[in-house]
Amino acid sequence: MIESEIPNSKFQIPVIGIIMGSDSDLPIMQAAADMLNQFEIVFELTIVSAHRTPERMFEYAKTAKDRGLKVIIAGAGGAAHLPGMVASITSLPVIGVPIKSTNSTEGWDSILSILQMPGGVPVATVALNAAKNAGILAAQIIGTFDEAVSNKITDYKQQLEKEVYEKVQNLQSGNYPDSFDTK
Ligand code: AIR
Numbered sequence: 743m744i745e746s747e748i749p750n751s752k753f754q755i756p757v758i759g760i761i762m763g764s765d766s767d768l769p770i771m772q773a774a775a776d777m778l779n780q781f782e783i784v785f786e787l788t789i790v791s792a793h794r795t796p797e798r799m800f801e802y803a804k805t806a807k808d809r810g811l812k813v814i815i816a817g818a819g820g821a822a823h824l825p826g827m828v829a830s831i832t833s834l835p836v837i838g839v840p841i842k843s844t845n846s847t848e849g850w851d852s853i854l855s856i857l858q859m860p861g862g863v864p865v866a867t868v869a870l871n872a873a874k875n876a877g878i879l880a881a882q883i884i885g886t887f888d889e890a891v892s893n894k895i896t897d898y899k900q901q902l903e904k905e906v907y908e909k910v911q912n913l914q915s916g917n918y919p920d921s922f923d924t925k
Pocket of ligand 1: 762763764765766767791792793794817818819820821822823824841843844845
C-alpha cells in the first residue's frame with residue numbers, strides 16, 4: 743500500500759482509499775491519484791481483488807471507516823465485483839470506476855457489473871476509464887466538510903470555464919486547427 747505524502751496538507755492520515763483489482767489497472771487509476779494530489783488530499787492506494795483476494799477485500803472494507811477513510815474509489819475490469827462488494831460491507835460512499843481491461847468485452851462487462859447494483863447498495867459509477875472524475879467526485883465529498891478543499895474545487899471549475907472561453911475566443915479570431923476544414 744502506498745500512502746501519499748502531501749506537504750502542508752491538513753490531513754495527517756489518508757481520507758480517501760483508492761483500490762483496484764490488479765496492477766494492470768494502475769495506468770487508468772493514476773488519474774484519480776493525480777486529481778487528489780492536485781487538491782492536496784492525502785490518500786492511500788493499493789490492490790484488492792474481489793476474486794483473487796476475497797478475504798483482503800473484506801478486511802479492507804470492514805476497517806476502512808475506523809482507519810479514517812471518508813470515501814473509497816474502487817476500479818476494476820471485466821467481472822468487476824470489487825466496488826459493489828466493498829459497498830456491501832462498508833457504510834462509506836464508494837465510487838466505482840469501470841475499466842476496459844485486457845480481458846474485457848469492450849468495457850460493458852465492467853460498466854454493468856459496477857452500475858447495475860441492487861436496491862439498497864449504491865455505487866456512484868463514473869464513465870468507462872473515468873478515474874479522473876472519480877478523483878474529483880471524491881474530492882467534492884471531502885469538500886462538503888472541508889472548506890479549503892471546496893475552494894480548490896471551485897477554482898478548478900473556474901479554470902475549466904476559463905479554458906472554454908479562451909477556445910471560443912480562439913475560434914472567433916479565426917484560429918482553427920490545421921485539421922479543420924472550414925469549407
Ligand atoms: N479483476 C481482478 N480481480 C477481479 C477482477 N475483476 C480485474 C482487474 C483487471 C482485470 O481483472 O481489475 O481490470 C485483469 O486483471 P489482470 O491482473 O489479469 O491484468
